[in-house]
Amino acid sequence: MNLNLPFSDNLPTNKLSASFANTSATYKFYWLIAIIEIVEKGQVNIKKREIFSRMISNSWYTVNYFHVSFGKQDLIQNAVEDILKFESLTKDIKKENLLSILENSKKIETKKLLEHFNLNVPHWFLSPWFPKLKDENNSNYKKRIYSYSQNFENCCLYGLYDENIIVNPIWIPYLKSNSKILKDFCYWNLSLFLQSRNPNVPDIPNKLIKPAIRNGLTKQTNEYWKNVFKELGYVECIFTGTKLLFEEKNFAIDHFIPHAFVSHDLIWNLIPIERSKNFSKSDNLPIFEKHFEKFYDLQKVAFEINKHHNSKSRYMDEYLSIFPNIDSFEKEKFSNTIQPLITIASNNGFLYMNE
Incomplete structure (x- = not known):
């Protein structure tokens, strides 16, 4: 089985696909899944904290219930494990309740963990749209991507701001009409990524999403x-x-x-x-x-x-x-x-x- 992104005549879907090249962590998958979920709700001007909160909530069950390893250096796994302790939560907390806590928590430790994703995740995801900027030093590279993306240059997926992103209008119909396929693409590639790090753990694909109801016996x-x-x-x-x-x-x-x-x-x-x-x-x-x-x-x-x-x-x-x-x-x-x-x-x- 090989899942590819849906083709579009007027969008650089190859750039979106390239965002997942040389993947060394899970954050890119959870970042896009979160954006798609929010766009499905009708939001296009999205607070970064809401996206980061969804990244945590979507990986919560995989880390805390199934104990799937994301790799020692993975930001998401570390954040999920730490927030479980900082917020005194249960591993089987409902997603809606978890999202509310993460989006509104006043605890310094939780806020720092969420804000840490802002250092690299939002702008590195857009790097395929700005290949010529990669020779810049990291600080200047980040600033220039923020600046260029705000004009939706090169038809990039979203514009970057300090506290939020704005989804490029030309991408919204594509994200909405292909939301299921796009999420399936993310979860399929995420399962391949995690299986390579958990070669002896059974049934990784079914450990990425919390089942609505466990089968009775x-x-x-x-x-x-x-x-x-x-x-x-x-x-x-x-x-x-x-x-x-x-x-x-x-x-x-x-x-x-x-x-x-x-x-x-x-x-x-x-x-x-x-x-x-x-x-x-x-x-x-x-x-x-x-x-x-x-x-x-x-x-x-x-x-x-x-x-x-x-x-x-x-x-x-x-x-x-x-x-x-x-x-x-x-x-x-x-x-x-x-x-x-x-x-x-x-x-x-x-x-x-x-x-």
Whole structure:
């Protein structure tokens, strides 16, 4: 798959495309996405702080929930992590609430973090429209781009001012009519950029935007684990040892390795655990040396019960990503899947459970 920018007969779309050449950080993608979102609302005279706030809010979930690394020197990741602490916010705060806080915060630390983007982001994005100015020293280069852009020279995307930008009128119809394709272009290239920095992290594209609603696990409960409860009478929580009873609903189906890392609901990563433990475990990691044995034993029993119940069940197929076939449930192959995922998740910032 290769996404390109929509062509235009009267606009230098090659300049816009060139803005993403030699990308070494995420800010260009989030800068353009923010501008497009605001233009969609009908604004063309846009405060920079509003754009910077959207850059943070659009990357918030990717950094704080999925723990995707943007690179050690990335301004956005550092700002997102710091603002989480400075403003005492939660990682799952709603985007609208976060935007309001960022646009209106009086805290010096937050204002400094947002204003820091103003040093380079707005004018460097326009550099393809002003290639002849690149020989200038950085200070003069920045001033001249500000000056030239205000006349929309070379059909540049926007004019730059101290506190705001003004979108070039000739670009507004293009941005509005192609908004979805342009955002898809940004997110697709952003996913490629981040995948190169997170080669072992699964499903990067689906970690760029917070899903509106997480899928429930009712089907897995009723179509798979109910068979196990019915056969065994009860299931023992691998973390607390509590007897879990299907009728009493004193359990929740949980991801052994957090959903925030694996980004899927495959049955080989799901087990029933005590409801209160599910709440306290949250998105923390199990300790492999302590929890894998019981996890494997429960998974194996559940697998054998459901295989006997219906060997053609779609849940049997979900194990094929680990085993070459469903004739055996090899401990070593299962371990070789689970242990690396836990290690990689830990390296990406996920914390281990407190016992």
